[in-house]
Amino acid sequence: MLKRLLKKLEEYKMNEYDLVIRNGLCLINDKFIKANIGIEKGIIEYVGKENIKGETLIDASDKLVMPGLFNAHTHVAMCIFRGLAEDLPLQSWLKDKIWKIESKLKPRDVYYGALLGIVEMIKSGTTAFYDMYFHMDEVAKAVSESKIRAILSYGMADRWDESRAKTELKIGTEFLRKWNNRSNGKIKVIFGPHALYTCSLDFLRQVKTAAKKYNTLVHMHVSETKDEVNFVLEKYKKRPIQLLDDINFLDSNTILAHAVWITDDEIMLLKKREVSIVHNPVSNLKLTSGISEVYKMINIGINVCLGTDGGASNNSYNLFEEIKMTLLLQKYITCKADVLKAIDALKMATKNGYKAYKLKGGNIKKGFLADLILINKKSISLVPMYNPVYSIAYSGYCDVTHSIIGGELVMCNREILTVDEEKIISKAENIANDILNRLE
Amino acid sequence: MLKRLLKKLEEYKMNEYDLVIRNGLCLINDKFIKANIGIEKGIIEYVGKENIKGETLIDASDKLVMPGLFNAHTHVAMCIFRGLAEDLPLQSWLKDKIWKIESKLKPRDVYYGALLGIVEMIKSGTTAFYDMYFHMDEVAKAVSESKIRAILSYGMADRWDESRAKTELKIGTEFLRKWNNRSNGKIKVIFGPHALYTCSLDFLRQVKTAAKKYNTLVHMHVSETKDEVNFVLEKYKKRPIQLLDDINFLDSNTILAHAVWITDDEIMLLKKREVSIVHNPVSNLKLTSGISEVYKMINIGINVCLGTDGGASNNSYNLFEEIKMTLLLQKYITCKADVLKAIDALKMATKNGYKAYKLKGGNIKKGFLADLILINKKSISLVPMYNPVYSIAYSGYCDVTHSIIGGELVMCNREILTVDEEKIISKAENIANDILNRLE
Numbered sequence: 001m002l003k004r005l006l007k008k009l010e011e012y013k014m015n016e017y018d019l020v021i022r023n024g025l026c027l028i029n030d031k032f033i034k035a036n037i038g039i040e041k042g043i044i045e046y047v048g049k050e051n052i053k054g055e056t057l058i059d060a061s062d063k064l065v066m067p068g069l070f071n072a073h074t075h076v077a078m079c080i081f082r083g084l085a086e087d088l089p090l091q092s093w094l095k096d097k098i099w100k101i102e103s104k105l106k107p108r109d110v111y112y113g114a115l116l117g118i119v120e121m122i123k124s125g126t127t128a129f130y131d132m133y134f135h136m137d138e139v140a141k142a143v144s145e146s147k148i149r150a151i152l153s154y155g156m157a158d159r160w161d162e163s164r165a166k167t168e169l170k171i172g173t174e175f176l177r178k179w180n181n182r183s184n185g186k187i188k189v190i191f192g193p194h195a196l197y198t199c200s201l202d203f204l205r206q207v208k209t210a211a212k213k214y215n216t217l218v219h220m221h222v223s224e225t226k227d228e229v230n231f232v233l234e235k236y237k238k239r240p241i242q243l244l245d246d247i248n249f250l251d252s253n254t255i256l257a258h259a260v261w262i263t264d265d266e267i268m269l270l271k272k273r274e275v276s277i278v279h280n281p282v283s284n285l286k287l288t289s290g291i292s293e294v295y296k297m298i299n300i301g302i303n304v305c306l307g308t309d310g311g312a313s314n315n316s317y318n319l320f321e322e323i324k325m326t327l328l329l330q331k332y333i334t335c336k337a338d339v340l341k342a343i344d345a346l347k348m349a350t351k352n353g354y355k356a357y358k359l360k361g362g363n364i365k366k367g368f369l370a371d372l373i374l375i376n377k378k379s380i381s382l383v384p385m386y387n388p389v390y391s392i393a394y395s396g397y398c399d400v401t402h403s404i405i406g407g408e409l410v411m412c413n414r415e416i417l418t419v420d421e422e423k424i425i426s427k428a429e430n431i432a433n434d435i436l437n438r439l440e
Numbered sequence: 441m442l443k444r445l446l447k448k449l450e451e452y453k454m455n456e457y458d459l460v461i462r463n464g465l466c467l468i469n470d471k472f473i474k475a476n477i478g479i480e481k482g483i484i485e486y487v488g489k490e491n492i493k494g495e496t497l498i499d500a501s502d503k504l505v506m507p508g509l510f511n512a513h514t515h516v517a518m519c520i521f522r523g524l525a526e527d528l529p530l531q532s533w534l535k536d537k538i539w540k541i542e543s544k545l546k547p548r549d550v551y552y553g554a555l556l557g558i559v560e561m562i563k564s565g566t567t568a569f570y571d572m573y574f575h576m577d578e579v580a581k582a583v584s585e586s587k588i589r590a591i592l593s594y595g596m597a598d599r600w601d602e603s604r605a606k607t608e609l610k611i612g613t614e615f616l617r618k619w620n621n622r623s624n625g626k627i628k629v630i631f632g633p634h635a636l637y638t639c640s641l642d643f644l645r646q647v648k649t650a651a652k653k654y655n656t657l658v659h660m661h662v663s664e665t666k667d668e669v670n671f672v673l674e675k676y677k678k679r680p681i682q683l684l685d686d687i688n689f690l691d692s693n694t695i696l697a698h699a700v701w702i703t704d705d706e707i708m709l710l711k712k713r714e715v716s717i718v719h720n721p722v723s724n725l726k727l728t729s730g731i732s733e734v735y736k737m738i739n740i741g742i743n744v745c746l747g748t749d750g751g752a753s754n755n756s757y758n759l760f761e762e763i764k765m766t767l768l769l770q771k772y773i774t775c776k777a778d779v780l781k782a783i784d785a786l787k788m789a790t791k792n793g794y795k796a797y798k799l800k801g802g803n804i805k806k807g808f809l810a811d812l813i814l815i816n817k818k819s820i821s822l823v824p825m826y827n828p829v830y831s832i833a834y835s836g837y838c839d840v841t842h843s844i845i846g847g848e849l850v851m852c853n854r855e856i857l858t859v860d861e862e863k864i865i866s867k868a869e870n871i872a873n874d875i876l877n878r879l880e
Contacts, residue, residue, distance in 0.1 A: 432824030
């Protein structure tokens with residue numbers, strides 16, 4: 001009798017998780033399957049049919065459950081000035097507007113801009129993002145308060161100035177020392193040299209050495225525009241990817257954003273070096289940069305992720321839009337409706353992001369990070385649902401109801417639980433007025 | 441004393457409208473301005489600063505108020521099988537899937553498919569649409585019940601068969617006689633011959649004659665794909681627009697959908713004949729048709745509208761997505777970030793649609809149709825709002841809270857008041873299962 005009771009107690013304890021999501025249609029190994037999920041200490045510890053118990057229970061009978069989206073390239077604080085300068089030729093947009101605004105940006109603007117963008121991301125299903133900007137302490141604070149997961153970099157550029165190179169690397173390194181692994185391990189800091197037209201080769205070598213020393217990754221913009229490639233070709237007589245390889249910059253710890261203007265040879269080199277690529281289709285159209293032929297990269301097994309880029313060149317932080325856009329644009333440039341499958345785009349937006357940044361996430365599987373979202377199956381834009389993969393990939397927008405990040409419930413029934421959305425909106429509106437005054 | 445009282449009474453009566461929208465930031469003549477709007481018998485009768493009274497009052501202090509969107513080309517009932525066939529090569533998608541599904545479609549499928557698409561349209565800001573399909577009585581019923589505005593056609597194709605030509609024109613004409621001006625004048629019926637690869641020239645001449653007889657318009661697909669143009673070139677030794685002009689098909693009563701593969705000469709001809717064009721950018725990408733150079737048409741003053749096309753080639757019925765897509769794609773194909781202005785795309789999605797279909801709507805102005813939507817200004821994706829035109833045009837999705845169509849409140853705080861959204865979703869789910877069984 002006592003033995004049986006002890007066994008029962010053991011079973012009871014065994015089944016007690018921090019958080020249980022019940023009866024959801026869950027995206028497991030690329031297919032939607034009915035399952036229960038048990039989460040313990042931020043990690044998925046159980047996936048299956050058993051009637052498991054948890055301290056917190058979420059009924060997902062009317063929901064899809066999938067890994068949260070990973071926005072693998074953005075400048076979240078730029079949210080604060082999205083829509084301020086539109087429909088201008090690229091150079092005047094940058095020089096007369098964006099750089100002018102940025103030169104007058106205050107830490108407080110970056111803090112509230114980051115919070116604003118983070119709330120939009122959470123509400124549209126993003127559970128992790130990569131960010132490169134300045135006043136990064138403010139971004140890190142916003143990340144920490146909102147409890148989203150983030151890979152952060154101070155955006156460094158030496159502009160061929162040795163003393164500047166030193167300062168930049170110092171800021172980047174100090175930021176890493178201060179914030180890496182903070183926020184319950186949700187913040188990772190990596191190095192973010194800006195681009196080949198703002199960083200000298202010598203500086204990039206130093207950054208790579210520092211990244212090795214701190215055992216971390218490097219993220220950089222590359223071949224975003226034709227002008228950028230022409231600049232590199234003229235200056236170095238080599239194409240950007242070859243040039244980076246020649247200075248031993250490329251390996252599996254490198255993530256490159258954009259890669260719009262690259263040749264097939266460069267694609268082969270990226271594959272060989274196991275570099276990850278971040279595709280930002282909306283931003284690339286808006287800035288007239290072009291359309292990256294990511295289907296070629298995916299076909300040979302390069303890890304391609306998705307990003308929204310910054311709010312000034314998008315203007316949304318909604319990764320579902322990028323999923324649909326990726327599928328549409330790859331069909332268009334190849335004239336092949338089946339060039340990419342919907343599930344490929346979903347992977348780009350989830351597991352590929354986690355993989356690029358060396359995190360065990362992006363799948364609903366024992367041992368993986370509990371970064372999950374719930375989507376309302378009865379949302380009008382998803383009905384009827386012949387195959388949830390198609391419904392999600394082609395809706396362009398999903399009614400995300402819950403967000404769980406590292407096992408913590410961050411949004412419940414569309415209400416953000418960690419930060420005050422109304423206050424952030426009101427602060428952002430005040431800052432926007434202030435920015436307008438500064439520009440006068 | 442009596443005189444003063446009578447004057448007061450007169451004033452009071454003067455100010456009593458069916459519906460009043462107060463304190464909204466209203467899109468009037470391409471700019472957002474604070475105003476009150478008075479609506480009487482389906483028409484905007486007052487726009488201004490006065491404190492007018494109404495039987496029904498809507499407080500729009502936290503809202504943008506703009507003309508409802510006009511989805512100028514769609515097949516709404518196809519909503520019922522969106523997502524059923526995806527990521528297939530175009531020909532096998534059409535022949536093995538879409539045509540097979542359509543051949544087994546029942547009137548009830550079309551009815552609930554139409555209701556489903558209509559609810560999605562209303563919830564995403566559309567107040568009027570053009571539709572071409574079959575079982576059109578069912579679409580008309582759905583329109584009538586939901587109280588949306590619609591221009592409807594039975595989609596006709598003679599396929600070079602004289603007896604079929606007669607039957608098709610008869611069905612189209614009877615549909616017109618039965619439904620034109622019904623639903624409180626919200627339904628208009630026009631003629632919808634399908635395309636140059638499904639209709640003989642003789643049939644098109646007959647349709648044009650009938651349209652003149654009934655004093656109505658004609659809508660047709662044209663130059664959607666390169667294959668279609670090649671077919672016409674081979675068969676008639678002329679390009680499609682020239683061919684249509686030679687049979688006197690083109691005038692200000694003609695609306696052509698797509699026009700992706702057309703030359704500059706054809707564009708000039710369209711302008712000369714005052715034809716309206718419907719641009720469907722998402723569908724054109726999804727079916728690998730191409731990108732129409734609509735900026736050229738707009739530059740010379742052709743009336744270009746926007747459409748979502750059917751749910752099987754999109755899969756959304758959200759016109760805000762098409763607005764953003766139009767802006768992005770025209771920037772991309774021209775490499776000019778300023779080739780179209782945000783306000784141009786908003787006009788395409790509103791007043792240009794009303795103009796094409798000869799309706800006095802698409803502006804907030806005395807004497808115009810009271811087809812209006814309210815948008816939540818505090819929605820996270822629209823904050824901060826430096827210029828509402830930019831915020832709306834580049835968000836890709838708007839939180840539409842209210843829809844007023846012909847003066848009738850059709851959606852209030854996102855609740856559809858005319859039809860039962862939950863029931864429609866549940867019926868659509870059952871029909872989807874049934875369709876799957878039929879295809880086995």
